[in-house]
Amino acid sequence: MDRLWAAGGPVAAATLRDELADRGLALTTVHTVLTRLEQKGFVEHDDARPRRFRPRASREDHAAELMREVLGTATDRQAVLARFVGSVDADEARMLRELLASSSDEPAG
Numbered sequence: 001m002d003r004l005w006a007a008g009g010p011v012a013a014a015t016l017r018d019e020l021a022d023r024g025l026a027l028t029t030v031h032t033v034l035t036r037l038e039q040k041g042f043v044e045h046d047d048a049r050p051r052r053f054r055p056r057a058s059r060e061d062h063a064a065e066l067m068r069e070v071l072g073t074a075t076d077r078q079a080v081l082a083r084f085v086g087s088v089d090a091d092e093a094r095m096l097r098e099l100l101a102s103s104s105d106e107p108a109g
Contacts, residue, residue, distance in 0.1 A: 004043060005059045010052030 003016055017030045034053050037043045042062075045051040057065070074080040088096065 001037070001042065001055065001059075001062075004053060004055045007054075010046055010048070010054045012050045012052050014050065016053075 003019055004011060013030045013034055014027060016034075017025055017027050020030070034043060034045075038045065038053070042056060043053045044056050045053045055062070071077055071080060085093070085096070
């Protein structure tokens with residue numbers, strides 16, 4: 001996923017294989033991984049030949065979705081949020097306060 005996010009556009013499996021040459025991956029292995037990522041909803045391909053793959057969401061959107069999923073599985077959401085907030089540094093806490101303040105200024109809808 002890191003390579004797809006960094007690419008800034010659709011990438012062919014052969015290009016990804018070439019970028020990962022130091023790992024000695026076969027093209028079929030790269031295709032298999034891309035197909036599995038597509039089945040899980042992380043990537044999509046175009047109709048070009050050869051197929052080119054791109055992420056379905058940005059890295060930031062993906063991370064936010066993971067955070068929502070984890071929070072959604074918590075039996076005590078307040079405790080999870082409290083532990084998370086307690087683990088951030090001062091700059092991150094300031095950023096959270098600013099984001100929360102700006103989101104409360106927006107009309108609901």
